[in-house]
Amino acid sequence: MEHVNWIHNIPFFSIFLAMFCGIITPLIKNGKTAYKVHALMVLIVAIMSAILLVNVTTTGESFTFMMGHFPAPWGNELRAGPLEAMMALIFSVVMLLTTTGGQEFIFHDIVPEKQSFYFIMLNALFGSMLALAYTNDIFTAYVFIEILTIASCALIMAKGTAQAMVGTTHYLVISLLGSGTILLGISILYSITGHLLFPQMKEAIVELVATGQYTFPLLVVTGFVFIGLAIKSALFPFHSMLPGAYQAAVPTSSGVLSGLVLKSYIFLAIKLIYSVFSVDVMLQLKIIDILFVFGLAGMVMGSVYAMRETRMKRMLAYSSVAQIGYIYMGIGMSTRIAMVAACFHILAHAVTKSMLFLCCGQMVQDSGGKEQIYYLRGAARRNPLAGIGFTVGALSMVGVPLFVGFISKLYFATASVYSPGKMAAVLIVLGISMILNAMYFLPSVIAIWTPVKTEGEEQTRVSVSPAFGVCIILFVLINIALGVYYRPFIEVIERGIILLQ
Numbered sequence: 001m002e003h004v005n006w007i008h009n010i011p012f013f014s015i016f017l018a019m020f021c022g023i024i025t026p027l028i029k030n031g032k033t034a035y036k037v038h039a040l041m042v043l044i045v046a047i048m049s050a051i052l053l054v055n056v057t058t059t060g061e062s063f064t065f066m067m068g069h070f071p072a073p074w075g076n077e078l079r080a081g082p083l084e085a086m087m088a089l090i091f092s093v094v095m096l097l098t099t100t101g102g103q104e105f106i107f108h109d110i111v112p113e114k115q116s117f118y119f120i121m122l123n124a125l126f127g128s129m130l131a132l133a134y135t136n137d138i139f140t141a142y143v144f145i146e147i148l149t150i151a152s153c154a155l156i157m158a159k160g161t162a163q164a165m166v167g168t169t170h171y172l173v174i175s176l177l178g179s180g181t182i183l184l185g186i187s188i189l190y191s192i193t194g195h196l197l198f199p200q201m202k203e204a205i206v207e208l209v210a211t212g213q214y215t216f217p218l219l220v221v222t223g224f225v226f227i228g229l230a231i232k233s234a235l236f237p238f239h240s241m242l243p244g245a246y247q248a249a250v251p252t253s254s255g256v257l258s259g260l261v262l263k264s265y266i267f268l269a270i271k272l273i274y275s276v277f278s279v280d281v282m283l284q285l286k287i288i289d290i291l292f293v294f295g296l297a298g299m300v301m302g303s304v305y306a307m308r309e310t311r312m313k314r315m316l317a318y319s320s321v322a323q324i325g326y327i328y329m330g331i332g333m334s335t336r337i338a339m340v341a342a343c344f345h346i347l348a349h350a351v352t353k354s355m356l357f358l359c360c361g362q363m364v365q366d367s368g369g370k371e372q373i374y375y376l377r378g379a380a381r382r383n384p385l386a387g388i389g390f391t392v393g394a395l396s397m398v399g400v401p402l403f404v405g406f407i408s409k410l411y412f413a414t415a416s417v418y419s420p421g422k423m424a425a426v427l428i429v430l431g432i433s434m435i436l437n438a439m440y441f442l443p444s445v446i447a448i449w450t451p452v453k454t455e456g457e458e459q460t461r462v463s464v465s466p467a468f469g470v471c472i473i474l475f476v477l478i479n480i481a482l483g484v485y486y487r488p489f490i491e492v493i494e495r496g497i498i499l500l501q
Contacts, residue, residue, distance in 0.1 A: 008065050010052045011078040011134040014045045014088065018127030022120050031115025035103055038119045039096060042126065046092035053085035057492055062499045064136055077197055079136035079275075083343065083496025086489070087133045087267055090347050093478070094259055095126055098354045101471030102252030105361055109250045110158050118158050125151035125256070129264040137197045138186055138276070141268060145182065145232070149175045152261055155253040156245045167248035174241040178231030185224030192217055198275040209281055222277060222287050226269060230291065233265040235328055236298030239321040243309075246317040247371070251361025254313065258320045259354035263346045266327055270339065274500040279334050292332020292422065296429045298325025303436035311371040312360050315440060316353070319397060322433060323349045329426065330412055333419045336497060341411035343493045347482065348404040352396045355475035359390040362468065363448060373444055378452035385464060387448055389472040394441040396479055399434050404482035409434065411490075 021041045028034045056062060062081030099106075099122065110118055128148035135141045152175070157168035190196060192214045193204035208214050231238040246254040273282055282288040302322030309315040323345070330342030363379035363386050364371050380387020396403035409430065416426035482489065 007052060007055045008063055008080075010048045011080045011084070011088075011130075012065055012067060014048055015078075015127050015130045015134065017041055017045060018123050018130060022123035022127065025116055025120045025123060028116050031107060031110075031112055031119070034116040034119040035099070035106070038123055039100060041123065042092055042096045042099070045126075045130070046089060046096060049085055049089040049092050052080060053082065053089055053492070056080060056082050056085050057495070060495065062496075076140050077136035078134040078140075079198070080134060081496050081499045082492045083500065084133050086492050086496065087346070088130055090350055091126070091129050091133065091260055091264070094350045094354050095256065097471045097474055098255040098259065098358065099252060101358050101468045101475075102250070102255060102361065103467060104465050105251045105365075106158075108365075111160070114158065114160070118155070121151040121154035121158075122256070125155065125261065129260060132264045132268045135268075135271075136199075136275070138189070138201065138272075139196045142182060142186055145265075145268075146179060148261065148264065149179060149232075152257055155257065156249045158250055158253060159248065161248065163244075164248040167244040167246075171241040171245040174238065175232060178228045178238070180228075181224050181231065182228030185221045185228060188217060189221045189225070192221070198271075201276050202278060205277060205281060209284065218281075219285050219287075222282070222285050225272065226287055226291065229265050229269045229272075230294065230328070233262045233269070233324060234321060235291075235294050235324055236301050236321055237294075239298070239302070239318075239324075242320060243314040243317040246320075246357075247311065247313045251313075251357050251364075254316075254361070255354035255357035258317070258357060259350045259352075262320065262324060263350055266324070266331075266346060267343075270331065270343065271500065273331070274497065278501075283334060288332055288334050291328050295325045295328030295330075295332050296425060298322060299329060299429055299433040300325075300436065303433055303440065307436060307440040309440075310373055312364070312373050312376060312444065313357075313371055315373070315444065316356055316360060319437070319440075320349075320353060322437070323353070323397070326408070326412065326433075329429070330415065333415055333422055333426065335415055335418045336494065337411065337418055338415035339497050340490060340493050341408055341415050343497070344411060344486070344490060345408035347489065348396070348408045351475060351478050351482065352393045352405060355389050355472065355479070356393040356397075358468070358475075359386040359393065359472065362386040362464065363390065373447050377447050377450045380448040381451065383464060385469050385472055389476060390448060391445050392476050392479055394445050396483070398437045398441050402480060402483050404479050404486070407483055407486045 021037055025034050065078040067076040124147055128144040131144040153168050153172050156171055157164045193201050195201045195204055234242050299322050302318050302325055306315045306318035327342045327345050330338045363376055366383050367376050367379050396405035399406045399409040416423040
């Protein structure tokens, strides 16, 4: 009997465990118990992802796992390599820290009767992100895109306020537009290739391009798929759903949605570029150049909108639009080092923006629920830990050395040298964007550390839960660690991209 490598079961079991916890959570009536089940599940997945990452990095290879043992063209497969394992690990760590550090927001803002339902959706969302990271067939990808959309909307509307309903409706309408576009693309793509698995689809597409068949339909298909993913990931100008949704949602939900959910769509797009369409085809069809232009526009316009905001949550939402632009700019340069920079920025933004939303939520709560930056003056003095976390996150987003955000921006600048035709545009827009980032993040940092006029208010200190304190400290340490000891992560990402091709 052939030896079965249990490591190969980790991707499937990780997804299965997350979805299984979502199934059993309705049986749990207590919200805190449901949280414990969720946290234990994410911790187990994080440990398994770390084991998988060490294994595939050591062996230097990737593998596929066939679900149900149905062969091509209709089979369902998962693929795991260094890049997928790293993304799964980062998703798990950030999810665990965000939900653990933000659990007080969940239990305070959501009525007890709905808290267990919140964790049902959180488990489904986590399982969907893992599936998008590991999938090797486009049918599985679309199924979990829809589950992820539904779960995301549920997290936004969890507070049940009128503002949350409006934000959810806006988010749902835009997301469904992206889903419909992706579905159209997948349907046409299947009709002209006859396959659902990534490797077989890639072979068919390469042959079609070589023979000159279905040139226009292939252009339409590629445009549908990537425009759909751009809409889902809130690439400018498809970003209008974010500010209202993030402002209305529980801070924990905002951290998860901004730090993780948007990145899962982008990571799927990167996998499709390498595993299905190939970089050469994307360049030939000019789709990748369109993503590059939208990325540059997002970097600038996201920051411009953020500068105009007076409410901190909305400012962070527009900041996410700018950071999404960075990633698509890297994808648009289409070189390996640019893709490495884009993938590293996914990690950088995940560990930074989730921390920013948690700290923002804590400071808003400490300030009587007022979200305007003016009324958050002195919030960092009342809650120094939240202030430090926000400051570190802001400096990282600006690109200050020693923090993870600086490394990704440095690699974007380096990557531009290998794209001579795009170098000037990248360096100019990168410089402008970093200046604009500083122009809205640094005043916010100054405001939260500015003493208030009333001495009594200035001296008041608020207590934070130990879970929040520990998670913010860990977020800060991870941010600095990735900013200083970044080379192993860069090497793993580069190796993973090579194996994807």
